[in-house]
Amino acid sequence: MIEARNVCKVYPTRAGNRLVLDDINFTLGRGEKLGILGRNGAGKSTLIRLVSGAEATTSGTITRSMSVSWPLAFGGAFQNSLTGLDNVRFISRIYKQDYHQNIDFVASFTELGLYLREPLRSYSQGMRARLAFAISMIIEFDCYLIDEITAVGDAKFHEKCAEELFHKRRDRAMLIISHDVNYIRDHCTRFAVLDEGRLTFYPDFEGALDVHSHNLHLRGA
Amino acid sequence: MESTSLAQVGRSARIQGRVIFALLMREVLTRYGRHNIGFLWLFVEPMLFTTGVTILWTLAKAVHGSSLPIVAFALTGYSSVLLWRNMPARCIGAIEPNLALMYHRNVRVLDIFFARLLLEAGGATISFVVLSLFYIYIGWLEPPADVLTVVEGWVLLAWFGASLAMLLGSLAERSDVVERLWHPAAYILFPLSGAAFMVDALPAGAQKLALYIPMVNAVELVRAGYFGEHIRTHYDLPYLVCFCVGLSVLALSQAATITRGITPE
Numbered sequence: 001m002i003e004a005r006n007v008c009k010v011y012p013t014r015a016g017n018r019l020v021l022d023d024i025n026f027t028l029g030r031g032e033k034l035g036i037l038g039r040n041g042a043g044k045s046t047l048i049r050l051v052s053g054a055e056a057t058t059s060g061t062i063t064r065s066m067s068v069s070w071p072l073a074f075g076g077a078f079q080n081s082l083t084g085l086d087n088v089r090f091i092s093r094i095y096k097q098d099y100h101q102n103i104d105f106v107a108s109f110t111e112l113g114l115y116l117r118e119p120l121r122s123y124s125q126g127m128r129a130r131l132a133f134a135i136s137m138i139i140e141f142d143c144y145l146i147d148e149i150t151a152v153g154d155a156k157f158h159e160k161c162a163e164e165l166f167h168k169r170r171d172r173a174m175l176i177i178s179h180d181v182n183y184i185r186d187h188c189t190r191f192a193v194l195d196e197g198r199l200t201f202y203p204d205f206e207g208a209l210d211v212h213s214h215n216l217h218l219r220g221a
Numbered sequence: 222m223e224s225t226s227l228a229q230v231g232r233s234a235r236i237q238g239r240v241i242f243a244l245l246m247r248e249v250l251t252r253y254g255r256h257n258i259g260f261l262w263l264f265v266e267p268m269l270f271t272t273g274v275t276i277l278w279t280l281a282k283a284v285h286g287s288s289l290p291i292v293a294f295a296l297t298g299y300s301s302v303l304l305w306r307n308m309p310a311r312c313i314g315a316i317e318p319n320l321a322l323m324y325h326r327n328v329r330v331l332d333i334f335f336a337r338l339l340l341e342a343g344g345a346t347i348s349f350v351v352l353s354l355f356y357i358y359i360g361w362l363e364p365p366a367d368v369l370t371v372v373e374g375w376v377l378l379a380w381f382g383a384s385l386a387m388l389l390g391s392l393a394e395r396s397d398v399v400e401r402l403w404h405p406a407a408y409i410l411f412p413l414s415g416a417a418f419m420v421d422a423l424p425a426g427a428q429k430l431a432l433y434i435p436m437v438n439a440v441e442l443v444r445a446g447y448f449g450e451h452i453r454t455h456y457d458l459p460y461l462v463c464f465c466v467g468l469s470v471l472a473l474s475q476a477a478t479i480t481r482g483i484t485p486e
Binding site: 081091 | 239240242243246247250251254321323324325326327328481482483484485
C-alpha cells in the first residue's frame with residue numbers, strides 16, 4: 001500500500017515560495033488503479049515524483065509498503081553518449097538483474113535491432129520512448145507510476161505498452177496521470193482531480209471529468 | 222535485535238556497493254568511451270602530466286632545497302597534486318547531469334560522489350604506482366625506503382581530497398560561486414601544497430605555517446616513506462587526521478542537506 005498523509009510541497013521561486021501541493025491525502029492499495037486529471041502545471045508530475053521517492057516532501061509523509069517503480073516511459077536517466085545496451089546494462093546492475101535476459105527482452109520489444117549498439121543521441125523521440133518503456137518493464141514492481149505514456153510513439157507502440165501493462169500486469173497497482181482523458185477512463189478504477197494544489201476524489205469518471213473540464217475552461221481561456 | 226540490524230546494514234552496504242559499481246562503469250564509458258585506448262586514459266592522462274612536469278623540472282633544474290634527485294621529487298610532488306586537486310574538480314557539478322538518476326531510489330547523491338572519487342583516486346594511484354615502477358626499472362629512482370609509510374601518506378591525502386571534493390561538490394549545488402572560486406584556489410594552492418618544496422628547506426617560522434596546510438603534511442609523509450633516511454621531513458599526523466575528520470563530517474552533513482532539497486528534472 002502507498003499512503004500519503006498531509007503531503008505539502010513548496011518550491012522557492014523568484015516571486016517567493018509557491019505552494020504546489022497542498023495537504024494531499026490518499027491511499028493506494030494493491031491492484032488499485034488511480035487516475036489523476038489536472039491542467040498543465042497543476043502539480044501532477046510533482047506528485048508522481050514525490051510518490052516515487054525521487055524527491056522529498058516539504059511536510060507530510062508518504063509511506064510505501066510495496067515496491068514502487070520510477071515514473072514510467074521516462075527517458076531522462078539515459079546518457080546520450082551511451083548506447084541502448086549500455087543503458088540496459090546500467091539499470092540491470094542497479095537492480096541486480098540478469099543482463100543477458102534483459103537484453104533479449106529489450107531487443108524484441110523495441111525492435112531497435114542494430115541501433116541498440118548506437119549512442120542514444122542518434123535515436124528519434126519514438127525510439128527513445130520505446131527503449132525507455134522496455135527498460136521500465138525489465139524490473140517488476142508492485143506499483144507502477146505512469147506519467148503521460150501516450151505522449152510519444154505510434155499506435156503499435158501504444159498497443160504493445162497496453163499489452164505489457166494492463167494485460168500482463170493487470171494485478172499491479174497503478175498511479176496514472178495523463179492529459180488523455182480516455183486513457184484514464186479506460187484503465188483506471190478510481191478517479192481524482194488535482195487543481196490549485198488540492199487533490200479531490202470522485203466516485204466515478206464522469207464526475208471527475210466534469211470538474212476537470214470546468215477547470216480547463218474556467219482558467220484556460 | 223542486534224543481528225537483524227547488522228543484517229540490514231549488510232544488505233544496505235551490498236545495495237550501495239552495487240549502485241556505486243554501476244555508476245562507476247557508466248562514468249568510465251561516458252568519459253572515455255570505446256574509442257582508441259578507452260578507459261586507459263584514466264591513468265595515461267595523469268601519467269603524461271606527471272612525466273611532462275618531471276621533464277620540465279629536470280630541464281629547469283628546479284630548486285627544491287634538498288639533495289634529492291629531481292625525478293623523485295617531481296614524481297612524489299606532482300602525483301600528490303593530481304590526487305587532491307582532481308577529486309574536487311570532478312565532484313563540482315557532478316550532481317546536475319545525474320539528477321535524473323535520482324528517480325532510482327537506491328541512487329543517492331553520495332553514490333554519485335563516491336563513484337567519481339573512486340575513479341579519480343584510482344587513476345591518480347595507478348599513475349603514481351606505474352610511473353614509480355617504471356622509473357625504478359630504468360634506474361632513475363631508488364625503490365621506496367618504507368612502502369607502508371608511502372601508502373599511509375597517500376591514503377591520508379586521498380581522504381583529504383575526497384572530503385574536500387564532497388564538501389565543494391555539495392556547496393557547488395547551492396551556488397555557482399564555488400565552481401568559479403575553485404579554479405583560482407586550486408591554482409594558488411598548488412605551489413603551497415608541498416609539491417614543489419620540502420618543509421625542511423623553509424625558514425623555521427615558515428615551517429610552522431606550512432604545516433597548517435593539510436596537504437603539506439601528507440606529501441611530507443609520502444616523501445618520508447619514499448626517501449627514508451636521506452631527508453628530514455616534518456609532519457603533524459594528529460593535525461592531519463583531525464582536519465580530515467572535521468572536513469568529512471562537514472562534507473557529509475552538506476551532502477545530506479542537498480539530498481533533501483534535490484529536485485529531479
